Amino acid sequence: MTKDVIALTERMPDALSVLAGLLAGGPDLRVDTTGEGAVVQLCDGEGRPLVSIEVPLMLRVPGEAARLLGPGAEPSGDGPAYWVEARAAAGVPQAERLAGAFAARLTMLLGGRVWPPDAPGTVGAASPVDISGITAVPVPAAAQPAVDMLTDQAAVVLQDRPVVPMTSWLSEALRATVESDRSLQIVTPPHCRLSLPTSMLLESTPARWVVQDERCGYYDGLTGAVLTWEDDAFRPDRDASGETPVADAFTEVRPTGERQLIVSFRTQHPPAADLVLGGALETAWQALTGAPPAGWGTSEPAGLTWSRRQLTELAYARAPRPTWTVVVGTPDRPAVATLRVTRTPEGVEEDVTLTVGYGPGEKPALEALPGLAGELVTRHGLTTMLCQLRAARRDLSAPPHFEHPPLPYAYVLGPAEVREAGRDTAGRTPLKENPVQLGPSARPGYYYPLGDGETAESWTALEQLMRHLRGAPPA
Known part of the structure; x- marks a missing residue:
């Protein structure tokens, strides 16, 4: 079923090295482009794609290749790596050999590694793949390069x-x-x-x-x-x-003692020419991991070094369309976030879900949550925040078996939502613990503890809180 072959090169692929890779099938294969030139395709005599190759992606973020491909995938060398992904057409045996030969030729010229290392076509890649009689299946007009x-x-x-x-x-x-x-x-x-x-x-x-x-x-x-x-x-x-x-x-599940802390929040900013996005996410990342984010991108792998300025420029260029990005951390403290920037009638909204992984014996940074909530309320226009805990993998990947759903640990209301609910209502709740007031008394927010995040009672507490804030009678 393996159809993807990835070249991780130590030097940037140039036109000549890519051409040498494309000649893995000899001079008789046709070359075409799709996706506004972002994808190069090796095609059979009828123009049907055998291998689709995406433009090289620079990886400036250490550990990103290992996060997605496993240990040992990172090329040696101190500089950035270049990720070149080739996808072979399904149902065509020689197509995967072509993809493997293309990737192997790039790494022969530029240094680096091929994933998977035993991909067909990587041995003897200097000689062209025999393509006699090779024919790809017709591609439906609406198909994308990734669709089989x-x-x-x-x-x-x-x-x-x-x-x-x-x-x-x-x-x-x-x-x-x-x-x-x-x-x-x-x-x-x-x-x-x-x-x-x-x-x-x-x-x-x-x-x-x-x-x-x-x-x-x-x-x-x-x-x-x-x-x-x-x-x-x-x-x-x-x-x-x-x-x-x-x-x-x-x-078939075996407890591992691994856990995840999930912090989901939304911020609202008035439109301003000097607005720089990503500050709330950076603040949360620093509070929960002790360091800023390492990298970001509009897809995975996230190859760009973290930059609030570049994030803002991208969102500005795409407005009024929303911008979705993925943000990653360093291997020593697994953390991944998704950030969606949306233009609204009130201004600019950032919707963030940040997840941090912990191994057995590691304690989630729960003590940092009240202080983080206060900073987001006073400096970053927080509207709401939900903090949750779950028993799940430290590396943050999702396995194909049951994982317990997250349990609420705390909820936060920003000043605008407190005003909408009513300050008396927001400040006096039916919960066992009193809320913690955040920010200035003239425009406060509130942090609501919901329990220990380990029992289903925290769901009951969250439901009670929501009904109370909406003015609904107790259940």
Whole structure:
């Protein structure tokens, strides 16, 4: 099922090195471009793509290749690496050999490594791949380079890598399927995991993670529902009683002692010419990890060094369209955030979800939350914030088995929401613990402790608080 081959080079690919890679199939293959020139394709004699190659991405962030591809993926050398991804057409055996030979040729010329290291075509890459008789399948007009099969109901993507990231072409496939009222369905073997941004986007869109299991066939990697191929898409299977069974593989869970702290917040800024975005996220990152973010990007891998100025320039250039970005930390303290910037009638809104991973024996930075909430209220226009804990992987990837949902730990209201709820209502609640007032008394915010974040009682506390703030009678 492995169709992706990645060259991680030590030097920047130039026109000659890319041309040498493209000649892996000899001079008879056609070369085409798509995606406004962002993707180069090796095509058969009929112009149908065999290998799609994305423009090189500079990785300035240490550990980013290892986060997505596993230990040992990083090229040696002190400078930045260059990530060049080649995707072979499904169902064409020689296509993967072409992708492997292309990647191997780049690393021969520029230094670096190929992932996976045993990809077909990497041995003997100096000689062209035999392409006699090779023919690609026709590509539907609406298909993206990442899509292996397109139906009226779904776009199916086959993936086999340690972590499935939200790459630029996977995000483009997701956008295209949403616009065409299809479901994006990512099919993987059971040893694959999803990156945090990928799992978050799949949960919030008409998409599905399909895990191929030798016992039940297929199941949903996020819910465990057994799936079947029906009406041109993977759908929940039904037993004799009409219920959807849960795959046994999904319920096989062993506690590891790993945990995640999830902090989701929204800020609102009035429109101003000197507005610089990302300050609230940077403040939260510093408070919870002891360091600022390491890198960011509009897809994974996140190759750019963290820069609030560049983030602001990108969001400004894309306005009034929203801007979605992923932000990453350093390997010693796993942390990943998604940041969505939206232009609203009131100004500019930042919607952030920051997740920090902890191993067995490591204590989440819970004591920093009240102080962080106060700083976000007074300096960064906080509207709301929810802090949660969950038992889940330290590396923040999502495995294809059950993980306990997060439990609320604290909730925060900013001054505008306090004014809307009424100061007396916001300051006096039915919770066991009194709220902590934040910011100036003239425009206060409130921090509401909800429990220890380890029992379901915290959900009850959050529900009571929400009903109280909305003015609803107690349940």
